Amino acid sequence: MNAITAARGWEFDRPVPPHGYAWWYVDALSDDGRHGITIIAFIGTVFSPWYAWSRRWGAGDPENHCCMNVALYGAPRRWAMTDRPRTALRRGPDALQIGPSGMEWDGNALTIRIEEVTAPVPGRLRGTVRVIPQAISTRSFLLDAVGRHRWQPIAARSRVEVALESPALRWSGPAYFDTNAGSVPLEQDFVDWDWCRAPMPDQTAVLYNALRRDGTAQSLALRVGADGAVEDIEPPPAAALPRGFWGVKRPARSEDGMARLVRPLEDTPFYTRSEIRTRLLGREATAVHESLALDRFAALPIQAMLPVKVPRAFR
Numbered sequence: 001m002n003a004i005t006a007a008r009g010w011e012f013d014r015p016v017p018p019h020g021y022a023w024w025y026v027d028a029l030s031d032d033g034r035h036g037i038t039i040i041a042f043i044g045t046v047f048s049p050w051y052a053w054s055r056r057w058g059a060g061d062p063e064n065h066c067c068m069n070v071a072l073y074g075a076p077r078r079w080a081m082t083d084r085p086r087t088a089l090r091r092g093p094d095a096l097q098i099g100p101s102g103m104e105w106d107g108n109a110l111t112i113r114i115e116e117v118t119a120p121v122p123g124r125l126r127g128t129v130r131v132i133p134q135a136i137s138t139r140s141f142l143l144d145a146v147g148r149h150r151w152q153p154i155a156a157r158s159r160v161e162v163a164l165e166s167p168a169l170r171w172s173g174p175a176y177f178d179t180n181a182g183s184v185p186l187e188q189d190f191v192d193w194d195w196c197r198a199p200m201p202d203q204t205a206v207l208y209n210a211l212r213r214d215g216t217a218q219s220l221a222l223r224v225g226a227d228g229a230v231e232d233i234e235p236p237p238a239a240a241l242p243r244g245f246w247g248v249k250r251p252a253r254s255e256d257g258m259a260r261l262v263r264p265l266e267d268t269p270f271y272t273r274s275e276i277r278t279r280l281l282g283r284e285a286t287a288v289h290e291s292l293a294l295d296r297f298a299a300l301p302i303q304a305m306l307p308v309k310v311p312r313a314f315r
Contacts, residue, residue, distance in 0.1 A: 009140070009154035009179045010105045012096035019060040020183040021046045024096070024103065026112065026131055027197075027288050028160035028175035029275065035171050036073035036265060036288075037162060038273065039112055039129060041096055041103055042066055046186055047271070047297065048083045049306040055185060063089055067310075068101035070114055070125055073265045076167050080116035080125045083312045099313065108132070110155075110177060114164070120308045127164030131175050134158060135228030143210055143218055144189050149182040156197060156204045156224040174199040176288070187294040189213050194251045198280050198287035202226050205280035205287075207235070207253055221253075223281060236280060241289075244272040250291050254278040262286065269305070270296035 009024075016022045021044030029036045044062025045051050051065035063086040072078040082099065090097040094105040100115035110131040118125050133155030140152040153176075160175035176197050182189075193210035208220040221235040239259035241250035246269040252259040259278040265288075266273040274289045296302055 009138075009152040010110065011093055012091045012103070012105075013093050014181065016043050016062040016181070017183045018062070019055050019185060020044055020062055020181070021186075022062075022179070022181040024177070024179045026110070026129070026160075026175060026177050028131075028158075028162070028173050029286070029288070030074070030162075030171040030173040032171070032173075033286075034074050035162070035169070035173075036275070037129065037160070038069075038071045038073075038265075039114075040069040041098060042069065043089070043091075045069075045081075045083050045310075047306075048081075048310050049303040050083045050310070050312050052185075052298075052303055061086065066098050068098045068114065068116060070101075070116055071266065072125075072164075072167075072169070076169075078118050078123070078125050078167065079309060080114075080118045081310045082117065082119070083310055085314060087315060088313065119311055124166040125164075126166040127162070127169070129163070130161040131155070131177055132159045132161070133177065133228075134226060137224060137228045137230050139230040141208075141220060143193075143208070144212060145214065145216060148184050148189060149180070149186070151178065151180050151208065153178045153197075153206055153222070153224060153230065155228075156206055156230075157199065157226065157228070176204075186292075187298045190294050192249070192291070192293050192295075194289070194291040196252065196276070196278070196287050196289045198278060198285035200281065200283055200285055203281055205233075205285070207280075209235075209251065209253075233281070239278065241274070241276065244268075244291075246270075248272050248291055248293050248296070250274060250289065252276060252278060252289060253280075255280060255282070269302050270294070 134157040155177040158175040236253040239254035
């Protein structure tokens with residue numbers, strides 16, 4: 001299943017080559033189902049039009065396009081994704097600072113300090129998010145045939161404590177922490193992909209499917225145990241979900257062939273994030289699901305729209 005050597009996934013000082021990327025991803029839903037959060041720290045902001053234009057016409061320096069993307073779901077909703085220059089980036093093995101926001105691993109938990117300005121309507125997004133893994137997984141996977149893209153589910157079974165000052169919001173719930181890294185742009189090697197994680201009381205299912213540019217496909221289906229052990233399972237049957245508002249497909253999987261859209265979290269011309277109900281590992285589960293259409297992202301008309309939600313800071 002293209003597993004590779006164990007890696008310490010939160011190495012925030014890993015080299016990122018020109019035109020490449022690294023990101024660290026956290027998502028969580030509240031125990032009461034009312035709230036959700038997604039946080040992605042990027043070096044080489046893969047969904048930034050500024051980085052796309054730099055790769056197309058400039059040096060494609062990933063450190064000159066970094067950001068801390070924060071999205072709140074439920075009430076209130078907020079979005080922040082400011083593309084920042086290399087002068088805003090400071091990092092070491094266990095700490096990453098991007099502008100006024102940062103992540104730090106202390107050996108037991110990941111603490112994320114958020115100080116961002118929202119878009120498209122400017123406002124403050126400030127507070128602390130603490131991710132406490134139940135166990136750490138060191139198994140990594142190659143997403144392509146030649147080893148240019150890697151993914152590691154660092155802590156698929158975690159808890160989160162959200163303490164925001166602006167907006168005033170406190171909650172806790174199950175969380176997930178992973179990382180991706182690559183040496184070339186996503187759209188160079190992939191047509192589309194979808195991903196899903198479904199936490200359960202004693203295990204978590206993670207699904208990752210990618211259609212590559214060479215016509216081959218990658219399909220990962222994993223069970224993460226309470227001890228962090230990652231095991232391959234048979235990919236469940238395909239299940240239909242409605243397309244997004246912009247027509248983006250939401251391919252899903254479920255053991256009974258049926259999945260249900262609970263609520264859309266993000267719905268854009270090239271990307272969807274959703275809360276769904278599905279059946280995995282013999283149980284009904286609430287899952288976070290993503291789908292990405294990379295031909296759409298690469299289209300210049302769509303990239304021309306993105307600065308509204310992805311502004312550029314110049315210092």
